[in-house]
Amino acid sequence: MGKKRRFKGGEIPTSSMADIAFLLLIFFLVTTTIxxxxxxxxxxxxxxxxxxxxxxxNILNCLINSQGKVLLxxxxxxxxxxxxxxxxxLRENDKLIIxxxxxxxxxxxxxxxxxxxxxxxxxxxxxIANSN
Amino acid sequence: xxxxxxxxxxxxxxxxxMPDIIFMLLVFFMVTTVLKEYSGLPVNLPKAxxxxxxxxxxxxxxxxxxxxxxxxxxxxxxxxxxxxxxxxDKRVADPQIVVSLKGDEEAEMGLISEIHDNLRKVEALKLxxxxxxxxx
Numbered sequence: 700m701g702k703k704r705r706f707k708g709g710e711i712p713t714s715s716m717a718d719i720a721f722l723l724l725i726f727f728l729v730t731t732t733i734x735x736x737x738x739x740x741x742x743x744x745x746x747x748x749x750x751x752x753x754x755x756x757n758i759l760n761c762l763i764n765s766q767g768k769v770l771l772x773x774x775x776x777x778x779x780x781x782x783x784x785x786x787x788x789l790r791e792n793d794k795l796i797i798x799x800x801x802x803x804x805x806x807x808x809x810x811x812x813x814x815x816x817x818x819x820x821x822x823x824x825x826x827i828a829n830s831n
Numbered sequence: 832x833x834x835x836x837x838x839x840x841x842x843x844x845x846x847x848x849m850p851d852i853i854f855m856l857l858v859f860f861m862v863t864t865v866l867k868e869y870s871g872l873p874v875n876l877p878k879a880x881x882x883x884x885x886x887x888x889x890x891x892x893x894x895x896x897x898x899x900x901x902x903x904x905x906x907x908x909x910x911x912x913x914x915x916x917x918x919x920d921k922r923v924a925d926p927q928i929v930v931s932l933k934g935d936e937e938a939e940m941g942l943i944s945e946i947h948d949n950l951r952k953v954e955a956l957k958l959x960x961x962x963x964x965x966x967x
Contacts, residue, residue, distance in 0.1 A: 720853040720854050731863060731864045736959065739882065740883045740959045741960065743957075803941030804939055804940070805939070805940040806940075807943055808937065815879035815880055827947065
């Protein structure tokens with residue numbers, strides 16, 4: 700009498716695989732943070748004191764004092780006006796470099812507002828002078 | 832006489848490929864997730880209009896400056912002069928690194944300027960002043 704052993708069910712149960720995958724999916728969905736950092740991009744000059752001679756008419760000096768008041772080429776200006784004036788100056792002279800210099804006690808917020816205004820005027824050449 | 836329907840229209844959604852679809856989504860989220868994140872210092876970010884988005888978190892270092900003048904990178908408090916040491920290692924490991932400066936509104940420019948100098952020293956030149964969006 701020959702006994703035939705029948706091989707039964709040599710399979711990995713895959714019916715719950717979808718559930719496991721869902722669980723992992725939900726975990727990664729929850730931990731992912733979509734919102735990226737955003738802000739005003741700027742490129743610092745390379746190290747070393749390289750002196751480049753720039754003609755005086757191509758420089759626009761922008762000074763910020765400790766109270767957040769702005770002096771644009773010796774002219775007291777309100778922050779909201781900067782983008783209009785700089786925009787106009789840039790149309791007259793596309794080689795214009797804006798040199799921003801802030802007093803050491805200036806609040807960071809005032810400085811960012813000025814940089815934002817310059818960005819609004821599409822100024823590409825912004826030079827940041829050392830405050831100290 | 833009864834008519835028997837010859838063709839049976841199955842009204843089921845095929846679920847056989849569902850695990851594959853879910854796995855694909857899973858892989859997507861696994862690849863895009865960056866788990867390493869630091870909480871940083873409590874800061875009130877300034878607001879600005881002309882905002883750029885940073886491309887990826889992988890190439891970003893967050894540098895926190897609180898209004899008291901504390902500086903922190905990767906949850907470690909540092910002095911101004913230590914920035915160049917820490918940033919040197921980071922820039923060597925990843926040359927296209929971008930520094931996201933999360934400064935408080937009331938931080939002083941003297942300190943920010945010193946940070947600029949220290950970043951320049953190690954050629955970490957790409958800087959981003961982290962801001963909130965200003966809504967008029």
